[in-house]
Amino acid sequence: MLFINYKNLSMLIFLTNRIIQSFIVLLIMSLLVFAAVYAIGNPIDVLINPEASEEEKIKTIKNLGLDKSLFEQYYIFLQNAFKGELGYSFVHNRPAISLILERLPATLELTISALLIAIIIGIPLGTIAGLNPDNFISKSILAMSIFFFSLPTFWVGLILIMIFAVSYNFFPSTGRGDTVEIFGFYFSFLTFDGLKHLALPSINLALYPLALVIRLTFAGIQETLPLDFIKFARAKGLSRFRIISYHLLKYILIPIVTVIGLQFSVLIAFAVITESIFAWPGMGRLIIESITLLDRPVIVAYLLVTVFIFMLVNLIVDILYSLLDPRIRISDK
């Protein structure tokens, strides 16, 4: 007797499909990025002292593997990538992947706290605006969200430094402050000094997703309020608070979770700007430094790591989506 749980099976098929797809995309991306980064720009001019002897030059080129053809270099790169090695940084003379992983916690800390700010402030504000769209407070909230949409992240960062760090000296403007080690990674949200350092960059990064969450919550509530199940809940005599906090929010959470998940990737990208302004030692700052120094292995490794994170996030969002909304059968996709 063989019982197959079809729901689990379809989930499994979906997952394997998605993982294979992600893998193919990762492969294509690596080829594109590798070819593009390696085809243009000559790191030899940057890395080798122009006064070095011819012999030394040849030795360095050989050490870095730059004498081989592009395809040979890519082949070696792929072989190493499967072993988890993404090349050596020309500048730091260390494995690129360890350079990036070392800075990943700082970036994740920044993006996650920005997302949390956006959710904690955005959902209540969006709900207030959605329930009474015509009063003054709601209109101000919506106007504010358009305003936040339009704010250029980098300029807001400068203004925050100007107000809070230079004029009033409330918050420090650079670095991470005191950190606490957890499982070998350093985090700054557990110390008071670290929190003070985290405040400005995370507020800076949070403005855009905050505007997005407000708009989404607003639109979701506007669309859901006239639906039958809300009328039914009201007819049952449930309290207004329970209708809003349980029935309504549970329903509108589905699109919000999806968009927040996708925003996570966008925030990792935009962290490049915030990190450079606030001298936050994350991987965004590393990539800008690597771009100016033409440190190709680090650029390639950074991209592969971020693409990998994006794929992972998209996968998690898809799974969450199906868990939150029982109407969506994954196999139907």
Add this chain to the structure above:
Amino acid sequence: MKKNEFNIVDFVKIYSEDKLALFFLINLIFILILVIFGPLFTLQNPYDLSQLNILDSLLPPLSQSYENNYFFLGTDDQGRDLLSAIIYGLRISLYVGILSVVISLIIGIILGVVSAYFGGIVDSFIMRVADMVLAMPSFLIALVLLSILGRGLENVVFALVMSQWATFARVIRSSALSEKEKDYFYSAKCLCLPQYRIVFGHLLPNCLPPIIVLSTINLAFAITLEASLSFLGVGLPITEPSIGLIISNGYEYIIVGKYWMSLYPGLFLLITVISINIFSDRLRILLNPRLNI
């Protein structure tokens, strides 16, 4: 029936019902005039070194110059009038933004219509590529391309186009697909009209509303993106000083309290982007056939 014909007077009337949107539309027109005719009434050509005086450098807003001119927004470290520099910078920013949106729009229309019209393998190939591009944040695509290509106006436009075309292609494809099912499209086909007439005379005009809204949103986005990239030092070269570069130039002076060099260019950028965003938001509401106005 003249009901469906576009009437500019009626449109302005309906548009003006939202006073805030009207205010920002006037603002936008004002900015456009300022940018187009700017060089006629700026104090100086900020990039003509012979017109600059080093004695005027780092003056705060509303101070008088060596030659008794007023610098309303102060000067930068080379004695350049900030207001003139901002107007010249906005010209470059808007030029890059509009150019990149127009090119992405053309690419998007071609790919979107081809996808919707022919379907099949062509459609799924184009859409898979578009999906791949859309899976990456556009800022990252532009950053990577520029890190490879180096700074330069053409490179920035190319990077912006590469990060935007997929959105256009997707939206145009989906609206073309829904228009393809409508009766007017079938009747045009039954009349045996040539394909270019079906596409350009019937299909595209009916896809216009979402295209217009998307273009305005993306224009605001492209301008912000270019400013961010230039600020980071990977965008436009110093010979094309856009708003982002001017802000970046003032960055180092913020710590010593000389705030105006970054504050005012940023405000101008912000007002431009807000005006475009509110304009497009109003258009989105007005052009949405599901909402009755």
